[in-house]
Amino acid sequence: MATAEAKRYHLSDWRRWQSATPLKELWLVIHGRVYDVTRFLNDGWGEHPGGEEVLLEQAGVDASESFEDVGHSSDAREMLKQYYIGDIHPSDLKPENGSKVRSHRCWSYWILPIIGAVLLGFLYRYYTSESKSS
Template sequence: MSGNTKYSFSEVKKHNDNKSAWVVINNNVYDVTPFLNEHPGGEEVLLEQAGRDASDPFEDVGHSSDARELMVKYKVGEIIDSERKPVKEKHSDWSSGSENANSENTLKSWIIPIALGIVATIIYRFYFLSY
């Protein structure tokens, strides 16, 4: 099987068990059968998506670059042009909107313990050292 072979979704759907498990990720077809026992999330995760487009679940998990490199050896082809779906651009914007929230959380994570420590010190000195 060549990585340049074109498959329809109906062909991919036939490969939906532990004897032959294919998944589609971003219009590429992968035969993950030999990887079933090696998958860190367990074979059930792959079998649940076998014979289907697993692009969204794959991206939602946030696979590492190592995982993406490993996929190359399992690629058997692509979806035929007439059935291709738009590929969502993988976009990791670390500075969008959450930057302010992260700085607030960081501020709270050290301000609150320090404030509690100061209050505890004052209470200790006031009550226990005054006797």
């Protein structure tokens, strides 16, 4: 039996489809791969340890960061393989994971502390020069 090539989904199509079928089917995107985790929503099959709300929050967005932040076990990562149904189209992955986005985020985290440090420096200088002239 020949292995079928993985189906590819565009992010825009996937998001539109996901918002049109809430609670009927639930697909998650994790690291560019699409997983059908609908079975966790169906009563009687099994329950996601974090609850179905956690899964529903990730519908229509890239769940990679949330998946990694939770610190899933190796068993959970292995289990994920059985829900794999395809990949996000490569042309959609480049803007999502591009270095421009990361570098923008990186400097934006540091801008407020830098401004705060400069202001503290000016305030320190102002008050120390005031005390010398008094």
